[in-house]
Amino acid sequence: MKKGVMRPGHVQIRVLDMDEAVKHYTDLLGMIETDRDDQGRVYLKAWTEVDKFSLVLREADEPGCDFMAFKVVNEEALSQLERDLVEYGVEVEQVPAEELKDCGRRVRFSVPSGHAFELFADKKYTGKWGLSSVNPEAWPRGLQGMKAVRFDHCLFYGPELAAVYDIFVNVLGFHLAEQVLDPEGTRIAQFLTVSMKEHDIAFIHHEEKGKFHHASFFLETWEDVLRAADLISMTDTSIDIGPTRHGLTHGKTIYFFDPSGNRNEVFCGGDYFYPDHKPVTWQAEQLGKAIFYHDRVLNERFLTVLT
Amino acid sequence: MAGFQVLNRTTGDRFTCQDGQSVLKAMEQLGLKCVPVGCRGGGCGYCKIRVLEGEFECGKMSKVHVPPEAVEKGEVLACRIYPLTDLTIECVPLPEAALAKQTTTKSLR
Numbered sequence A: 001m002k003k004g005v006m007r008p009g010h011v012q013i014r015v016l017d018m019d020e021a022v023k024h025y026t027d028l029l030g031m032i033e034t035d036r037d038d039q040g041r042v043y044l045k046a047w048t049e050v051d052k053f054s055l056v057l058r059e060a061d062e063p064g065c066d067f068m069a070f071k072v073v074n075e076e077a078l079s080q081l082e083r084d085l086v087e088y089g090v091e092v093e094q095v096p097a098e099e100l101k102d103c104g105r106r107v108r109f110s111v112p113s114g115h116a117f118e119l120f121a122d123k124k125y126t127g128k129w130g131l132s133s134v135n136p137e138a139w140p141r142g143l144q145g146m147k148a149v150r151f152d153h154c155l156f157y158g159p160e161l162a163a164v165y166d167i168f169v170n171v172l173g174f175h176l177a178e179q180v181l182d183p184e185g186t187r188i189a190q191f192l193t194v195s196m197k198e199h200d201i202a203f204i205h206h207e208e209k210g211k212f213h214h215a216s217f218f219l220e221t222w223e224d225v226l227r228a229a230d231l232i233s234m235t236d237t238s239i240d241i242g243p244t245r246h247g248l249t250h251g252k253t254i255y256f257f258d259p260s261g262n263r264n265e266v267f268c269g270g271d272y273f274y275p276d277h278k279p280v281t282w283q284a285e286q287l288g289k290a291i292f293y294h295d296r297v298l299n300e301r302f303l304t305v306l307t
Numbered sequence B: 001m002a003g004f005q006v007l008n009r010t011t012g013d014r015f016t017c018q019d020g021q022s023v024l025k026a027m028e029q030l031g032l033k034c035v036p037v038g039c040r041g042g043g044c045g046y047c048k049i050r051v052l053e054g055e056f057e058c059g060k061m062s063k064v065h066v067p068p069e070a071v072e073k074g075e076v077l078a079c080r081i082y083p084l085t086d087l088t089i090e091c092v093p094l095p096e097a098a099l100a101k102q103t104t105t106k107s108l109r
């Protein structure tokens, strides 16, 4: 059901060393630095994104994810969603406009898996980077590295997936696109969407709360994913796995790590979703194939290495 | 001979680590598996070891995995230490949280 949540808006990631991190996300991923604030945070965007930033880096002594935010259609929807969250029993926190530069007020809340999320309606519209909005060329020149197209989704690890599902589906209007069920029928992974994408956010069951698995960035083609793999080697960047294909979502993907150990993904393709689609189910016994469709075996590192 | 010798006392593996190379990277390049490899960025805590003998420099490491008290006991992340002398290291038993994680993983198979 449409509740006015539109799409992923931004993610704030903690890094151990800001200079190394900025170099990674700009030179290698091809994101564009758009601002910095007096807390030392750095703001970046991918070239097709119309708002001023989608990635915020914060230097800290422990890597991981501070929060992920979703943009909602307008202020009325934001106020309504805020009331709905409170009514549902979720504690919300007000983050004033301009706490992040050029971003309107944000409504922050935590879910039982131990992760923090935000909703916001306004952010400075800067348009696609390097292109006019009138008679635009196909792409801008001067992009670096992997030329990431957009920040796409995050995967989080934590407990209490059922309670998280209730908040995202019943309160925020997300749909369950894909799931992994164990033999008892308990959902151990959930891929949720508010769009035509196969997922805008995903959760995998894990005992420890609040863990960050990866932030993912979209590329257009399989050739781009291969080129990303080449760049990972050329820059001696820490690789996790790939290029390969997921069973879940069927995306074509490669995983690697930023210099602080946060996992990144770049991917292309994958299935699409309409609200009349029933959830796709993978059985836990097939989890190896569900995650890595070619290897068909579980990779210990993919399941346990988190920030 | 160039580089420093690293001995993993737990597994008996020995390998050479070049000047400026992390212990984990040196191990990986030789195809050894005596320390678990995670993010290679000091963030995930997967490659934790204890240094029993020798001097080294440290890069930035996540404080959750390596609080200051741990560094004093030589408990550090192999991906973030650079030997200054030959080193003797040992594997650190995984903390309970990590063991719980492994059990979860098994039950998924």
Ligand code: FES
Pocket: A261, B036, B037, B038, B039, B040, B041, B042, B043, B044, B045, B046, B047, B048, B077, B078, B079, B080
């Ligand atoms: S491999 Fe992640 S901290 Fe060393």
Ligand SMILES: [Fe+2]
Pocket: A153, A154, A155, A214, A216, A265
């Ligand atoms: Fe992903």
